[in-house]
Amino acid sequence: xxxxxxxxxxxxxxxxxxxxxxxxxxxxxxxxxxxxxxxxxxxxxxxxxxxxxxxxxxxxxxxxxxxxxxxxxxxxxxxxxxxxxxxxxxxxxxxxxxxxxxxxxxxxxxxxxxxxxxxxxxxxxxxxxxxxxxxxxxxxxxxxxxxxxxxxxxxxxxxxxxxxxxxxxxxxxxxxxxxxxxxxxxxxxxxxxxxxxxxxxxxxxxxxxxxxxxxxxxxxxxxxxxxxxxxxxxxxxxxxxxxxxxxxxxxxxxxxxxx
Amino acid sequence: xxxxxxxxxxxxxxxxxxxxxxxxxxxxxxxxxxxxxxxxxxxxxxxxxxxxxxxxxxxxxxxxxxxxxxxxxxxxxxxxxxxxxxxxxxxxxxxxxxxxxxxxxxxxxxxxxxxxxxxxxxxxxxxxxxxxxxxxxxxxxxxxxxxxxxxxxxxxxxxxxxxxxxxxxxxxxxxxxxxxxxxxxxxxxxxxxxxxxxxxxxxxxxxxxxxxxxxxxxxxxxxxxxxxxxxxxxxxxxxxxxxxxx
Numbered sequence: 001x002x003x004x005x006x007x008x009x010x011x012x013x014x015x016x017x018x019x020x021x022x023x024x025x026x027x028x029x030x031x032x033x034x035x036x037x038x039x040x041x042x043x044x045x046x047x048x049x050x051x052x053x054x055x056x057x058x059x060x061x062x063x064x065x066x067x068x069x070x071x072x073x074x075x076x077x078x079x080x081x082x083x084x085x086x087x088x089x090x091x092x093x094x095x096x097x098x099x100x101x102x103x104x105x106x107x108x109x110x111x112x113x114x115x116x117x118x119x120x121x122x123x124x125x126x127x128x129x130x131x132x133x134x135x136x137x138x139x140x141x142x143x144x145x146x147x148x149x150x151x152x153x154x155x156x157x158x159x160x161x162x163x164x165x166x167x168x169x170x171x172x173x174x175x176x177x178x179x180x181x182x183x184x185x186x187x188x189x190x191x192x193x194x195x196x197x198x199x200x201x202x203x204x205x206x207x208x209x210x211x212x213x214x215x216x217x218x219x220x221x222x223x224x225x226x227x228x229x230x231x232x233x234x235x236x237x238x239x240x241x242x243x244x245x246x247x248x249x250x251x252x253x254x255x256x257x258x259x
Numbered sequence: 260x261x262x263x264x265x266x267x268x269x270x271x272x273x274x275x276x277x278x279x280x281x282x283x284x285x286x287x288x289x290x291x292x293x294x295x296x297x298x299x300x301x302x303x304x305x306x307x308x309x310x311x312x313x314x315x316x317x318x319x320x321x322x323x324x325x326x327x328x329x330x331x332x333x334x335x336x337x338x339x340x341x342x343x344x345x346x347x348x349x350x351x352x353x354x355x356x357x358x359x360x361x362x363x364x365x366x367x368x369x370x371x372x373x374x375x376x377x378x379x380x381x382x383x384x385x386x387x388x389x390x391x392x393x394x395x396x397x398x399x400x401x402x403x404x405x406x407x408x409x410x411x412x413x414x415x416x417x418x419x420x421x422x423x424x425x426x427x428x429x430x431x432x433x434x435x436x437x438x439x440x441x442x443x444x445x446x447x448x449x450x451x452x453x454x455x456x457x458x459x460x461x462x463x464x465x466x467x468x469x470x471x472x473x474x475x476x477x478x479x480x481x482x483x484x485x486x487x488x489x490x491x492x493x494x495x496x497x498x499x500x501x502x503x504x505x
Contacts, residue, residue: 149335152316156333157356157404167355171343251343251384 032219044224054209054221058228061205064120065192065236068127069185075128076135076184077177081165083136084143094140101133105191109198119202123195130191131184138180142173175244175252182240189233206232266292266327266408266440267313273321273465274308282308284321284465292327292407295434295441297451299497300461301505306444307336309466310410313442326408332401332439334411338393339400340385346372346396347381354403364403371399375429391422395429402433409439416446424482427453435479448497452490453480460500470500 015037022036035043045051079097083090105126116122146169154164196207204212206229213222248254267290274283282305290296300306311317312324314333332353340349350368359367372381375395385393394414401409411430415423431454434441445451451458452474460470474493476484484490 147337149337149339150341152311152335153333153339153353154356155316156314156331157353159356163356167352168341171341174343248343251386253386 032217035220035223040220040223040227043218043220044227050221050224054206054225054228057204057206057209057225058232060203061189061192061196061207061229062232064123064195064205065127065185065188068124068191069131069181069188071124072128072131072184072188073135073181076132076180077139080136080139080143080173081170083140084169085161090140097133097136100129105130105194109195113199117201118199120199122199123192123205126195126199127188127191130194131188134180134183134187135177136180138176138183139173142176143169145176146172175248175254178240178244178247182237182244185236185240186233189229189236193229264291265289265325266294267442268325269313269322271322272312272319272324274305274312274317275320281465283312284467286322286467288459288468290440290442292440293438294457295443295455297443297445297455297458298461299445299448299451299458299501300466301463301501304461304463304504305466306461307412309461310412310442310444313408314410328407330404330407332404332406332409334394334397334401334409334414336413336416338385338397340393340396342385345382345384346377346388346399349385349396350399350403353400357404359404367403368399371402372396374402374433375399389422391418391426394418394426398426398430398433402437405437406439409434409441411441411443413444413446415450423447423450428482430454431479448494448501449485452476452493452497453485458493458497460497460504462504469504470497472496472500 018034018037022031022034026033043050044054079093083093108129109126112122112125116125150168150172151164154168159167192205193207193210196205197211200208206225210222210225210229213219213225267288269286269288272283272286272288273281275281286309298306298309308317310333312319313326314331315326316333340346341352344352347368350371351364354364354367369381372378375398377392377395377399380388380392385396388396398414414430415426418426427450434454441455443451443454448458455474457474458470458472459468460472461467462469472493476489476493
């Protein structure tokens with residue numbers, strides 16, 4: 001009860017403000033700028049056709065985001081492992097990972113379109129590009145922060161690189177990797193929607209729908225689409241939180257309950 | 260490599276770290292198989308470096324080091340336990356690194372866990388154990404591969420006196436049953452005298468051996484030996500040399 005009440009109060013207050021803005025601040029002919037919550041619910045979610053359209057688009061965006069995230073995870077962890085093997089590798093590769101993080105992705109988008117087409121693969125690529133850095137950075141940090149006495153133990157018993165990686169470094173890095181993954185999951189969802197704004201070939205993702213509703217001034221559906229994609233982001237974030245608890249909850253400090 | 264009769268032989272050994280710190284200089288030491296030697300010395304005298312050099316974890320930068328075995332176990336100041344593994348998994352770790360087959364590994368771990376009295380806690384993770392239990396788990400881990408040379412770096416330093424004394428007795432019992440060669444680094448003069456056949460006193464940095472004091476007390480030693488005049492006299496001698504070292 002104590003955990004549910006405060007956010008519930010905030011929700012009610014926000015809905016109240018929403019109604020207030022809709023009915024008091026806006027005249028009826030400008031109400032399309034902020035349709036009241038029940039209108040969003042009725043048009044966006046309770047109308048079967050509209051809902052089907054939204055859910056199909058969300059499904060496609062989810063596919064793009066999750067595929068992008070999976071690729072970013074495999075590639076990111078792989079690169080971090082590679083960089084952890086030798087300082088010179090880290091010195092050669094890490095600056096480019098940083099560059100990847102700092103170039104404005106929107107500036108790259110037209111190029112990606114030329115190279116990879118204006119459809120599914122470019123949308124996935126945008127997700128990979130925005131999601132990969134937190135995974136590289138966090139995993140590398142985790143791989144590097146194994147405790148000295150444990151490293152010594154492995155050295156003493158002549159463990160090879162692979163054994164050291166599998167039995168010591170990767171498990172030790174797991175909490176950090178998962179933290180990166182949680183950040184990246186959110187970014188990947190954003191990437192999928194941003195990608196939709198530029199790559200419109202094939203079935204429409206939720207970003208394409210948002211753009212479409214904007215053009216047609218269908219603000220109830222626009223709001224419904226925004227709400228739906230936000231909730232998807234929240235669900236993804238929450239899922240990775242659960243995953244973290246499930247994977248490292250029995251041993252890592254961050255997940256240990258205070259007794 | 261070793262001269263006959265010695266398991267470890269260091270001659271004119273020197274260790275300088277890349278940052279220029281000279282940790283050890285002109286150190287001579289010979290340890291016979293089955294001997295248990297304790298090393299005491301002021302803080303920063305290179306005791307830990309000495310153990311690391313003997314273990315091969317640090318390269319020497321002068322003199323010679325000869326070691327008659329590669330079957331080494333090392334108990335570090337902090338227990339070497341992986342937080343994601345249970346006690347059983349951790350005790351198996353060293354045997355696993357030595358590629359001991361699973362069944363054999365299980366049996367060795369079970370035996371070692373029983374030797375240190377942790378059978379009830381085999382399924383617990385390190386954070387669920389007390390400091391003393393964690394150290395016992397680390398001891399068990401080291402024992403699984405039946406080391407010929409056992410290096411211990413202040414293993415009980417972080418524990419309360421009662422736990423320390425109890426672990427000392429367990430270590431002594433393990434020594435008497437396994438008959439490994441031991442080198443123990445410790446801050447406690449009483450612990451050094453209680454456990455060892457001789458006590459080496461190290462000088463301040465750069466460390467070399469100032470005194471080599473035999474401990475002619477009968478083994479096994481019982482806790483009460485700590486209150487005898489003979490024990491006190493040996494402790495006094497060690498403490499005197501240690502005082503000169505500061």
